[in-house]
Amino acid sequence: MSDEPQPQQPHRGWAPRQPRAAAPRRGTTGRTPRRTGWRRLVPTWRTALGSLLIASLLVIGGFFLGYHLVRIPAANALATQQANVYLYADGSVIARDGEVNRENVTLAQISKDAQHAVLAAEDRDFYTESAIDPQAMIRAAWNTATGKGKQSGSTITQQYVKNYYLRQEQTITRKVKEFFISIKLDREQSKDQILEGYLNTSFFGRGAYGIQAAAHAYYGIDASRLDAGRAAYLAALVNAPSQYDVITHPENRDAVERRWNYVLDGMVDEGWLDRSRRAAMEFPVPKKTTLPTGLSGQRGYIVDIVKNHLTENDIVDETALDAGGYRITTTLHKDKQDAFVDAVNDNLMDRLDHDARKVDTYVRAGGASIDPKTGKVVAMYNGIDYVKQYTPNATRRDFQVGSSFKPFVFTAAVENGSRTQDGRPITPNTVYDGTSERPVQGWSGHYAPENEDHRDYGRITVREATDKSVNAVYAQMAVDVGPDEVRRTAIDLGLSKNTPSLDDAGPSIALGVATASVLDMAEAYATLANHGRHGAYTMIEKITHGTRTVELPARHTRQAVSRQAADTTTSVLRGVVDKGTATAAQTAGRPAAGKTGTAEEDTAAWFAGYTPDLATVVAVMGQDPVTAGHKSLYGAMGLPRVNGGGAPAEIWGQYTRDALRGQPVQAFDLRLQPGAWRTQPPADETGSGTPDTPADDTGSGTPEDTGTGDRTPDDTEEQTGGGITGDTTGEDGQDDGTTTEDGTTDEQTTGDDTGEGDANGDDPADPDGLTGTLTQNQRRDWW
Numbered sequence: 208m209s210d211e212p213q214p215q216q217p218h219r220g221w222a223p224r225q226p227r228a229a230a231p232r233r234g235t236t237g238r239t240p241r242r243t244g245w246r247r248l249v250p251t252w253r254t255a256l257g258s259l260l261i262a263s264l265l266v267i268g269g270f271f272l273g274y275h276l277v278r279i280p281a282a283n284a285l286a287t288q289q290a291n292v293y294l295y296a297d298g299s300v301i302a303r304d305g306e307v308n309r310e311n312v313t314l315a316q317i318s319k320d321a322q323h324a325v326l327a328a329e330d331r332d333f334y335t336e337s338a339i340d341p342q343a344m345i346r347a348a349w350n351t352a353t354g355k356g357k358q359s360g361s362t363i364t365q366q367y368v369k370n371y372y373l374r375q376e377q378t379i380t381r382k383v384k385e386f387f388i389s390i391k392l393d394r395e396q397s398k399d400q401i402l403e404g405y406l407n408t409s410f411f412g413r414g415a416y417g418i419q420a421a422a423h424a425y426y427g428i429d430a431s432r433l434d435a436g437r438a439a440y441l442a443a444l445v446n447a448p449s450q451y452d453v454i455t456h457p458e459n460r461d462a463v464e465r466r467w468n469y470v471l472d473g474m475v476d477e478g479w480l481d482r483s484r485r486a487a488m489e490f491p492v493p494k495k496t497t498l499p500t501g502l503s504g505q506r507g508y509i510v511d512i513v514k515n516h517l518t519e520n521d522i523v524d525e526t527a528l529d530a531g532g533y534r535i536t537t538t539l540h541k542d543k544q545d546a547f548v549d550a551v552n553d554n555l556m557d558r559l560d561h562d563a564r565k566v567d568t569y570v571r572a573g574g575a576s577i578d579p580k581t582g583k584v585v586a587m588y589n590g591i592d593y594v595k596q597y598t599p600n601a602t603r604r605d606f607q608v609g610s611s612f613k614p615f616v617f618t619a620a621v622e623n624g625s626r627t628q629d630g631r632p633i634t635p636n637t638v639y640d641g642t643s644e645r646p647v648q649g650w651s652g653h654y655a656p657e658n659e660d661h662r663d664y665g666r667i668t669v670r671e672a673t674d675k676s677v678n679a680v681y682a683q684m685a686v687d688v689g690p691d692e693v694r695r696t697a698i699d700l701g702l703s704k705n706t707p708s709l710d711d712a713g714p715s716i717a718l719g720v721a722t723a724s725v726l727d728m729a730e731a732y733a734t735l736a737n738h739g740r741h742g743a744y745t746m747i748e749k750i751t752h753g754t755r756t757v758e759l760p761a762r763h764t765r766q767a768v769s770r771q772a773a774d775t776t777t778s779v780l781r782g783v784v785d786k787g788t789a790t791a792a793q794t795a796g797r798p799a800a801g802k803t804g805t806a807e808e809d810t811a812a813w814f815a816g817y818t819p820d821l822a823t824v825v826a827v828m829g830q831d832p833v834t835a836g837h838k839s840l841y842g843a844m845g846l847p848r849v850n851g852g853g854a855p856a857e858i859w860g861q862y863t864r865d866a867l868r869g870q871p872v873q874a875f876d877l878r879l880q881p882g883a884w885r886t887q888p889p890a891d892e893t894g895s896g897t898p899d900t901p902a903d904d905t906g907s908g909t910p911e912d913t914g915t916g917d918r919t920p921d922d923t924e925e926q927t928g929g930g931i932t933g934d935t936t937g938e939d940g941q942d943d944g945t946t947t948e949d950g951t952t953d954e955q956t957t958g959d960d961t962g963e964g965d966a967n968g969d970d971p972a973d974p975d976g977l978t979g980t981l982t983q984n985q986r987r988d989w990w
Contacts, residue, residue: 286371286408289531290420293510295541296585296748300423302506304514305531308424309416313754314403317418317430323480324438325406325418327473328445328466330363334398337362337390363405364393370408406430411441412448425493435480436491439470454495464490505548507593512602513537516746522759523750533757536749538583543866547574547586550862555827555854556591558844569829569838573600574858575729576823576866577744579736582762584726584746585821586866596832601725604707606811606828606837608728609804610676611851612697612719614735614776616685617669619696621880622772625688633669633687635779636886639680641667647714649686654714656682659805668886673779674787676803678718685717693717699767701730701741719804725824732815733822735780736800738878739773740764774877781875784816788852792816794860797867798875801859803851810837814855819873821863825855 290305303310314322326333361369368388392401411421419430421441426433433441443466444451451463467490474480502510513535517523523533551572559567574588590596619625620633628648631637641664646655656678658664664677672680685693693716698704702723709721723731726744734741742764750757780800784792788803792814801816815824827849829838840849 287530291510291528291531291533291535293506293513294534294536295539295544296537297541298536299541300427301537301539302502302510303420304502304510307416307531308414308420309407309531310419310534311407311417311532311753312419312430314399314406317403317406318433318438320435320480321418321422321430321433321438321441322402322406323474323477324435324442324470325409325445326363326402327477327479328439328442328470329366331473331477333363333402337393364401367401367405367408368392371404409445410448411444412452426491427494435471435474435484436488439467439474440491440493442470443467452493454493503594504592505544505587505589508589508599508601509537509539509587511593512587512589512599513746515602517750520760522747523757532752534751535747538585538746538748539587540585540866543576543586543862546865547576547588547862550858550865551588554857554861555844558854560845564842564845566829566838566840566842567844568832569840570843571596571600571828571830572826572858573603573725573828574823574825574862575601575726576821576862577729577733578820579733579817579822582730582733582742582744582764583748584729584744586823586862587726588825600826600828604703604722604724604727606722606826607708607719607806608721608723609719609806609811609813609851610678610681611728611802611804611813611815611824612721612723613673613676613681613717613804614780614802615697615700615702615731616681616688616693616717617673617779618700618735618768618772618776619693620684620688621775622696622768623688623692625684625692627687628683632882633684634880634883634885635668635670635775636884637669638666639669639672639677639683641665641672641677641679643679645679645683647682647686650714652713654682656715656718670779670782673802674782676788681717682714685714690714690716696768697721697731699741700734701732701743701767702727719806725826728813728815729822729824732801732817732824734767735773735776736817736819736822737773738770739766739768740770741767770878771880774875775880775883777875778877778879778883780816788850789814789816789856791852791856792860792863794857795863795867797863797872799863800875801856803856805850809839809841809848809850812840812849812851812853812855814851814859816856816859816863818863818867819875820867820870823859823863823866825858825862827854 288305288307289309289311290303290307292303292310293301295301330336372388396404407417407419409418410416411418411424413421413424415421415424418433418441421444422428422430422433422437425441426437428437440463443463446466450456450459451466453460453463471480471485471488475482475485501507514528517528517535518525527533551574555570555572559570561568571590572588573590574586575584576586577584587601589599589601617633625633627633627637627639641658643658643661643663644655646653658678659676664672664675664679667675667677667680669680669684671677690713694709694712697706697709702709702721706727707722709716709723712720730741730744733744742762745762747759750759777800780802781798783789783803784799784801789801792799792801795818797818799816799818801814804813804815805811806813809829811826811828813824813826817823827840829840829843830836831838841847843849844854846853
């Protein structure tokens with residue numbers, strides 16, 4: 208075999224490939240040519256149509272899916288919160304409490320001008336358009352994207368949904384929910400319902416949610432009283448609440464007025480406002496300071512006391528009250544409330560020097576004033592400022608009432624026909640031993656109270672002992688009457704049966720060891736002023752919640768003590784003001800009766816008094832601001848001591864004068880116990896003793912001059928001689944004294960006694976029965 212390479216033979220069946228011919232172009236053979244270049248980027252009509260169809264199906268499917276999946280949720284917590292609104296008797300606002308300043312009102316309670324102004328500002332086609340406006344949404348999105356300002360493009364329905372059902376965050380999820388809820392809500396609620404909800408949930412600045420709160424915050428009026436000018440300003444605020452307040456941002460005044468004009472012009476265009484009326488309008492500048500809605504000053508105290516009154520008397524449940532929405536009209540009078548604050552400031556607070564005297568930092572004051580005829584609380588004073596001193600001083604029960612309790616002892620004596628240890632009836636002229644630290648007679652234990660400054664008075668009448676507040680006399684009288692009877696009478700007059708230290712006090716009950724509140728004492732003294740007829744005080748005139756009026760409990764009155772018992776006490780208490788320890792109260796300029804009081808160690812000083820028209824109690828208290836412990840008031844205001852005849856009586860006098868200014872002066876119309884005028888005959892010295900005065904000299908008969916008097920009330924005053932009280936009527940149980948409209952008093956004398964005398968231990972046929980009002984001249988001639 209040759210070594211030369213041999214040529215290779217092709218494999219069986221193999222042959223070299225021939226190059227393929229190029230594919231024919233479209234049009235030459237009927238086949239589609241391949242797209243090249245930019246044409247490849249343009250979808251075919253089939254692709255476009257298919258994509259559009261798929262997208263449409265997705266949108267429609269997504270819409271129906273979203274419509275069925277998104278439900279109308281419960282309202283968010285912020286939207287349902289409301290404030291409780293507290294009002295004076297005249298309807299002016301005292302305060303609003305609650306985290307959210309909102310007061311929901313019905314559409315009927317919002318003026319038509321206010322409704323139209325908001326529509327002109329926010330959605331003029333609201334009543335004709337659907338719940339959503341896609342065109343506006345697209346336009347708003349475009350303006351926002353192009354830097355023309357952030358706009359919502361939302362209808363009023365959508366804005367209401369955002370306010371009431373959703374949160375304020377700007378997210379796609381929230382916007383989608385808003386879209387579907389708006390469509391559903393538009394099918395389930397009327398346009399009026401949606402507009403009402405929107406007006407109650409919109410924020411207007413100054414902390415005001417809803418148009419009612421806004422109307423008060425900017426103009427101090429209800430939404431029902433908004434005219435077109437004021438309504439247009441409030442409507443403009445919705446667009447930029449904080450920036451459009453021209454008081455806090457005066458630099459934005461021009462922009463605000465442009466928006467205001469836009470709203471008014473829109474109202475004209477829509478036919479909601481007459482063009483001539485529009486042309487005459489001037490921009491309504493809101494108030495710089497509106498009625499305060501906070502709880503500072505007296506407002507917080509009032510809210511606290513009223514809320515407790517509502518819950519304790521089962522008028523409104525605490526949970527419901529916390530939810531808010533109540534409009535509570537109180538019995539308080541704004542002018543009297545202001546007068547009380549002024550009186551305390553003028554006679555107490557302005558005289559304190561916290562830097563110079565530490566004791567002045569202890570000073571607190573409380574006061575309450577009641578109309579005796581109606582039982583309505585017309586004014587209260589609770590402290591210098593609720594946010595500084597939280598405890599309301601008018602209702603606290605931790606300071607002794609002192610000698611302001613003594614009138615209850617005497618009332619109990621007359622009511623029960625009580626007698627002294629030697630059997631003499633207790634009347635204004637009953638004589639007691641006023642020796643300081645004299646042991647009380649007829650008591651199982653040893654009790655010998657000291658008089659103020661250890662002063663001895665010797666033999667002294669009840670009337671004089673009341674004028675001078677003699678402890679020895681009244682401790683003995685409490686035993687003569689019986690402490691249980693005294694306690695019962697005090698409760699009947701108005702003190703709470705739960706008053707601390709009222710039970711088991713023994714003879715000391717007369718000295719006021721009980722710690723009643725100022726308001727309790729005012730109720731009790733109001734009963735005396737109302738001739739013994741008692742009804743629990745009230746401080747609520749009316750309550751509404753939305754359109755519902757809350758039913759108030761009926762007020763029941765009863766004769767707590769006889770008229771003779773109450774009126775005889777009044778005749779005695781007149782002397783305390785005329786010539787006793789409370790002459791400072793004479794500044795009231797009216798016939799007045801009252802009693803001073805001082806707690807142990809001078810930790811509190813009281814004056815409780817009344818005219819025929821007003822019963823008011825004032826207390827000055829000492830309390831450490833750090834420890835809250837009770838403190839003596841020695842040296843306060845730079846004075847050696849503070850007693851009831853000082854600042855409390857001075858406050859009472861100024862307040863009563865101002866509170867009753869413009870009202871006619873009324874005289875007391877009194878009917879006294881039988882024998883009230885008679886000085887008692889001598890008796891052996893027992894514990895109560897009488898002076899060695901012959902019976903012939905007592906002047907116990909009927910006055911010689913008992914003709915009809917015609918003096919006006921401000922001429923009737925109490926005589927100092929013999930302790931005879933002016934403005935008093937007789938003991939016969941008949942209501943013969945008649946006070947005419949001009950204030951004069953028609954008097955009659957009668958010897959016919961009808962019957963309340965037996966209860967007092969005197970002969971019902973007592974010849975010295977008097978009715979009507981004894982005038983000054985008649986008493987002088989008689990005595």
